[in-house]
Amino acid sequence: MGIVLYMIIIGAAAGFLATRIMDVRTDVVTTIGIGILGAIIGGLVLRFLLTVMGMLSGFVGAILGALLLIWVWQTYVKR
Incomplete structure (x- = not known):
């Protein structure tokens, strides 16, 4: 739990920051979903940073993953 x-x-938190950085207005559920998926993507891509820098790198990875997800969504899905 x-x-x-x-x-x-x-x-x-990551979804909120990513949507503000990318200037995207979404509802709360979509923002949380973007943040969670971004955390998964960022965690997989930036896993090595967790061993080097600790929890802060996980948050940075979550934001970067959310930014990547928003970019893919705006580029390929929203059209």
Whole structure:
């Protein structure tokens, strides 16, 4: 249960920051979804940073993953 709550909180924060950086206006559920998927993508891509820098790198990876997901969504899906 703790991991799920952690993913929702981190996903909400990362999704919020990513949608503001990319200037995308979405509802709360979409923002959290973007953040959670971005955290998964960023976690897979930037896994090595977790061992080097700790939890902060996980948050950075989540934001970068969310930014990548928004870019893919705007480029390929939204048309």
